[in-house]
Amino acid sequence: MSKVVTFGEILMRITPLGNKKLKQSNQLEYYFGGTEANVAISLSQFGNQTQYITVVSDDFIGSAVKSYLKQLEVDTTSIIELHHPLGLYFLEVGAVMRSSTISYNRAHSAFCHIEPHMVDWDEALHDCQWFHWTGITPALTHNAYLTLKEGLQVAHKKGITISADPAYRKDLWNYGKNAKDILKELIMYSDIFIGGPNEINELLGTHFEYTNEDFIAASKLLLAEYPNIKKVADKTRVSLNANWHKIISRMWTGTEFLETKELEITHIVDRIGTGDAYAAGLIHGLLHYSDLKALEFANASCAIKHTIEGDANLLSEKEVLNIIEGNTSGRIIR
Numbered sequence: 001m002s003k004v005v006t007f008g009e010i011l012m013r014i015t016p017l018g019n020k021k022l023k024q025s026n027q028l029e030y031y032f033g034g035t036e037a038n039v040a041i042s043l044s045q046f047g048n049q050t051q052y053i054t055v056v057s058d059d060f061i062g063s064a065v066k067s068y069l070k071q072l073e074v075d076t077t078s079i080i081e082l083h084h085p086l087g088l089y090f091l092e093v094g095a096v097m098r099s100s101t102i103s104y105n106r107a108h109s110a111f112c113h114i115e116p117h118m119v120d121w122d123e124a125l126h127d128c129q130w131f132h133w134t135g136i137t138p139a140l141t142h143n144a145y146l147t148l149k150e151g152l153q154v155a156h157k158k159g160i161t162i163s164a165d166p167a168y169r170k171d172l173w174n175y176g177k178n179a180k181d182i183l184k185e186l187i188m189y190s191d192i193f194i195g196g197p198n199e200i201n202e203l204l205g206t207h208f209e210y211t212n213e214d215f216i217a218a219s220k221l222l223l224a225e226y227p228n229i230k231k232v233a234d235k236t237r238v239s240l241n242a243n244w245h246k247i248i249s250r251m252w253t254g255t256e257f258l259e260t261k262e263l264e265i266t267h268i269v270d271r272i273g274t275g276d277a278y279a280a281g282l283i284h285g286l287l288h289y290s291d292l293k294a295l296e297f298a299n300a301s302c303a304i305k306h307t308i309e310g311d312a313n314l315l316s317e318k319e320v321l322n323i324i325e326g327n328t329s330g331r332i333i334r
Helices: 035-046 060-073 136-140 142-158 177-185 198-202 213-226 272-286 291-305 317-324
Strands: 003-007 010-014 030-032 050-055 055-058 080-082 089-091 101-105 128-136 161-163 193-194 231-241 244-251 257-259 264-266
Touching: 003 035, 003 142, 010 055, 030 060, 035 050, 035 060, 035 128, 035 272, 055 060, 055 089, 128 142, 128 257, 128 264, 128 272, 136 142, 136 177, 142 161, 142 177, 142 231, 161 272, 193 272, 198 213, 213 231, 213 244, 213 257, 231 291, 244 291, 257 291, 264 291, 291 317
Parallel strands: 003 050, 003 128, 010 089, 055 080, 128 161, 161 193, 193 231
Antiparallel strands: 010 030, 089 101, 231 244, 244 257, 244 264
């Protein structure tokens, strides 16, 4: 069993029931989620050993977070509790041509009070095969960046495979540091880059388009700038409306271009966390399969997450493999 460690903030998601706007409803439901938590949960459902490092509030909400993660077989022994509130985000779910909208309340959350000395990275990364991070974490605070950097340095020294999802969100970078400089520094420790031309353009100041030819050219340039990166993987999404999308994935292996078949999602139940499902599927695939099958597994994981309510993909490895094999009719399995 492979051990994967992720690090980042977990949030409480609050949303009106169904497709209502907040001003239409006095009934709300909640889920716990956050990109690195979602990756850990999905990987645990695929049968991997996972450990998630975060900071939660030292109250009944933080306790509920840990219970939720334990229920889904995620190791919570490195989770820190502080006397600050858990971060929140509010979601109004769109429909047809109306987009979903999100508002965050996380500026003074427990996670934003993390300090580097709080995490024992040597212990947390013991017997670890894979460490996953995203660009959301270093965007939150200077100390979150320093804590992540320390973890990456320890993981790199231990020879652990490191995957990076740069996930550039310009509105998060509010503490005076240059996002491009920080991300460039952290990507130097990474082996797998999860992103495409848009993310590479943000890093390198280039202007690649979304064609396969530009994806290959952008990937080659990225590998030339960062020789530690071995593979680049990306998904492309065609949105016909808020409820109907098409997903295709592609990879540059360093020597070869790979691409999956298109998966069409004609009725989206929940789009939140689909990129995290992709990342988890890719990590699981690269740990256990060939490059092409890993890419197919990532694409199918992303597509199937659109049918699961909540932030995390709760499908098993067998259920994802079933999609790869072409069983997409949705017929009842007896």
